[in-house]
Amino acid sequence: MAMTRKQRRTTLIVSALAVLGAAVGLVLYALEDTIVFFYTPSEVAEKKVQVGQRFRLGGLVADGSVDRGSGTVVSFTVTDKDKSLPVRFDGILPDLFREGQGVVAEGKMTAAGTFEADTVLAKHDENYMPREVADALKKKGVWQHGEKKE
């Protein structure tokens, strides 16, 4: 029972490493399983995203596309000025949701080719453009860094 200092330290280190190893395994497993990719409408078309796969869709809300209907379901179109994708969302849109502004929605594609969103991300500030959206639009030359809408 009586262990030497060295043995005790070794036991401690080995058990610590075991816990750490288990945690690393857990982290890797979770990363494999739970991450969500970000696509623009063009990428959705290119990558042929499968029906039912969760991802984040980013782009601009197309002008004149928002249809609030008569119930809680809102539909609108997300565009990167090249390709567009119709989106359906059941719920309350963020306060800063506007036509012509950047948006990020999370959800999945339906067999009908619409994007069924369960979350529409808000921004906190009028001039802020979600970074992925800004990058994607910059690539297409539609939007420049520092451009502000007053």
Add this chain to the structure above:
Amino acid sequence: MISEFGHFALILALTCAILQTVLPLYGAYRNDGAYMRVAEPAAVMQFAMTGLAFAALTHAFIVSDFSIKLVYANSHSAKPMIYKISGVWGNHEGSMLLWIMTLALFGACVAAFGANLPRDLRARVIGVQGLIGVAFLLFIILTSNPFERLDPAPFEGRGLNPILQDPALALHPPLLYIGYVGLSVAFSFAVAALLSGRVDAAWARWVRPWTLAAWMFLTAGIAMGSWWAYYELGWGGWWFWDPVENASFMPWLVATALLHSAIVVERRGALKIWTVLLSIIAFSLSLLGTFLVRSGVLTSVHSFASDPERGVFILLILCLTIGGALTLFAWRAPSLKAGGLFAPISRETSLVVNNLLLSTSCIAVLTGTLYPLVLEAITGAKISVGPPYFNLTFGIIMMPLLLLVPFGPMLSWKRGDAYAASQRLFVAAILGFLAVLVTWYVMYGGPVLAAFGIGVGVWLIAGALSELAWRAKVQDRNFKLAWQRFKGLPRSAFGTTLAHAGLGIAVLGIVGVTAWKAEVVAVMKPGDTQQVAGRTVKYLGEAPRTGPNYRDIVGRFEISRTGGPVTNTVEATKRVYFPSRQPTSEVAIRTYWSGDLYVVMGDEVGDGRTVRVYFNPLIPFIWLGTFIMFIGGLVSLSDRRYRVGAPKRAAPKPAEA
């Protein structure tokens, strides 16, 4: 004029910080008292100068001096006074100034209250504190000057972002910064210890209260931020595992670990090297948090427009601090003497397990936070790591920790008795088990894991109280004597109990809202009703109203138990601020013991309105629990031993196992 004075004060503060770094560190190296004695006045002066700069900026905000660019961009003359003042730190430049002032304050505190520290240790601690000050003062002076002028001065400002105009958010950044920056003291102590090659009980006794204070403010700051997100964002959630939230949560996890490992250093002289490393990591994570929030490298629901160039500067500070400290650690740590031995079952081991699990959970959170950045840098793929990842990894790692918490204080130092500890916790275990059964019965058909979670919460609370009961020897059934003993217990014992019980209460809240949240979204016309979780919400209609710098559309709702009389009327609003015309929603919350009824107004649809009604079971317990944890820290901090401070070995310690 006052603003130029403020700018000048900042430059003087930089000079003080340079003196505060160079002379005392050199003095400590040469063992020259004259140089070392520069430390205290320099630290106090640095604080005075940053304080003056901060006062000058606050003055500019109060009098709405729009010739200052920062005031123009973030304030408005029609804003209520409290938000004019909180506007000082509601932006990048001002919040960095607050950061640096807090840093200087902690340096000045070490100078003022450190009379009983060994002279060379005090000089080194203050010197290292000064070095951090130099880095951040350079940052603020070179990249983020808060006193920049505009010519010609505009007549009116652009207003503070409306969602920041809120009492909780006025307090959130200062609290969080005191927490973040408070960890710099532990960091400075660690670096000073490495420089001097000495870590002993006196060192740990000094590090503990500072870490405890930082931890308390981090706890309060995080809780306040979460509460704000809950009632201001209107999503019904309280924690989103958002990168910016994680940025404050990671230092908290490590500070919690540090708090516990410093006890082992103080009492038993063991875990020295680990504790020094944790001190370095804790502050490094604070810096990482500052970097993540300020640089805009992360996409976050909390992101505000930010400037990448500044990010590079903070990244540089981050790399130099972490790199420098870790290099010093690798070089000097082997010279620290190993401390006392302990058996596999002992208080020490329980604290090691605590540290192991807390740091592991921090690694999991760190991985999830940084993985999207790394992946994008390598492959260009853009991903997000969301709540499912964190709930899975963090949840699983926390579970054993929560179960083991009550055992720790029941084990004695050096060699503990697991069987005896279990006996002492018998009542708590029974209560926890009963809670599982009752929950499972009442919520029949609900998630089994949730019943288990409630059991864990009760186990934590009952376990924490059992510790006090056992220390007062209630089991001897001489209650009068037990009461005497109870009154004589050291405050730190009450602190531990409060903190652990608070954790249990927060767990109840977290489990409740996660497992049994109920939600309805509907288009409601005046007179319509909706039912959620046994309560009926009736929409009465809406009316306009004007505030100091906003216009509201106020929706009124009647709440009753389904079938019962009306108990309350609440108001949820759609608000538009001017001059920005930015819209926000103010939710209606009615708090019951069983949870919150939460009503959000949406957009107009035809002649009705989209309305979202949530019932968030037990959610107030989250903030009640964190508040009790904060109080626990406060009670512990007021313990006599901290006030006496110095390493007086002799005094007998009553009621200490």
